[in-house]
Amino acid sequence: MTLKELESISNQFCNLDKLVAFKPLASGHINDTFLIETQKKLFFVLQRINHGVFKDVPNLIKNKVLVSKHLKEKLSHLSQAELKRRVLSFVETINGENYYVDSYGNYWNMMEYINDSITYQTVKSKEIAFEGGKLIGNFLNLTSDFNASKLVEVIPNFHDMSFRFSQFEASLKNASKERLDKANNYIDIVWELKEEMHILQHLKETGKIKVRVTHNDTKISNVLFDKNKKGLCVIDTDTVMPGIVHYDFGDAIRTICNTANEDEKDLNKVSFNLEYYKAYVKGFLEELNSALTPLEIKYLPLGAKTMIFIMALRFLTDYLNNDTYYKTSYPEHNLDRSKNQFKLIESLNEQFNEMEILNNISVK
Structure with missing residues (x-):
């Protein structure tokens, strides 16, 4: 231009x-x-x-x-x-x-334009994780009384697990034998997790978890900070639409708590940073606790696991579809991204009990 x-x-x-x-x-x-x-x-x-x-x-x-x-x-x-x-x-x-x-x-x-504001592409301290959680929690708290039905679903089925599985199943039918063979172990993991990964959707569909205003792109770079590293404003609201709190919580955790970039090929570098998780949860619930039900709080750890899984599934599906959605730099880029997210789930699982204990304390 x-x-x-x-x-x-x-x-x-x-x-x-x-x-x-x-x-x-x-x-x-x-x-x-x-x-x-x-x-x-x-x-x-x-x-x-x-x-x-x-x-x-x-x-x-x-x-x-x-x-x-x-x-x-x-x-x-x-x-x-x-x-x-x-x-x-x-x-x-x-x-x-x-x-x-x-x-x-x-x-x-x-x-x-909001002058004297700062953005972070990655989280390097518990302070930033805490402030990020506090600001997203505040955003969700302030919009908790907004009638979400007034908002248009700008990306239909964005976090719908059944829809993502239907895309995955279609990709299995069309994938080459070579790609199926290379992805075989991860395809097995998808089927193993299928039932657990539908829990939140079922709770939403049965009305046990409230549909509310959600941001739907809560990576840390969509939070503005001031010069003192305090949360200032939530930005990039293009995807604001009806959803459940676990999507916003989980997507933030997915990006904040991975110790490596999401396309890191050395899986030994990929782990789930529990300290950043604790800091984010503390800030998040300081602002939002009173607006959530005990059931919503109980399932926050599963929200983190579910959002990591959705991205793993989407990367794997795109790999099986010969990379038609995400931009790639080499033939197995999407498969490496998917492996990365599955390794993050593995690391999260090892610490899941501690995550649940933290949430049980929050409910009380």
Whole structure:
């Protein structure tokens, strides 16, 4: 994108100032995001939503705006300056809309930039794990009274275990003998875990666990920190939609507690960091404990295991499908990713009793 092109788009929003500079922001793998600077030294985040991935962009943006408005109402005791640092603020177009569609059919939205904020790509201390848990817990607590049925499911079946298993079974029928042979041990593990991995879905479907507003992409890089390493704001709310708390908890734990990158081939480097888990749970439940039922708290450790399994299953399925979904750098990249996640489950299992004891203490 050129400055002139972005200026033309920026002019469609009510920032009332001339764009003078921009730089890309590495905020994800799906959308194109730019930090723009205006003549008056005001900063905004201008984002092009990938309508190839997200099929209903207007409702995606509506979801984000609705949740931000709710959060601002719950935090209305804060000053306007502090509120804008704690909650995403969306800028309307000159036509009063929350997004602009350019001549190529691309959808754009604009947010006010949160100055003096920091993001972390990985967790290197218990302090960051604790603060990350505290902020995600706070986000879920503040939205616990929001009617989740008002939100559109922007990615249908995103964490639906039955759907993921149906994709897996289809891949088994179409996979080459070579790939089936290489994945054979992990295919066996999938079947061994099938019943346990459906527990949370069954609890959700029978109404024993509440469907609520969930973020659905709770990696640590989607949390802003201030200069003192304190949690500031939850960002990247494109996937906010109805779900259960265990998905958000589990996805955060999956990314925070792996001692290696998710495509690390040396499985001796892959283990589950229990100390980071304890720190995250402490922060998470400090904010959210009163909004959860004892049953929800009981199954948080299983939420972590389930979300790791879902990613292991998705990587394995894509490998069997000849790598049609995830970008790969070499032929067995997805298989290595899957092996990595299964090793993480193995390490988690060795510490699962301690995780459950921690949660039982929290219930009491």
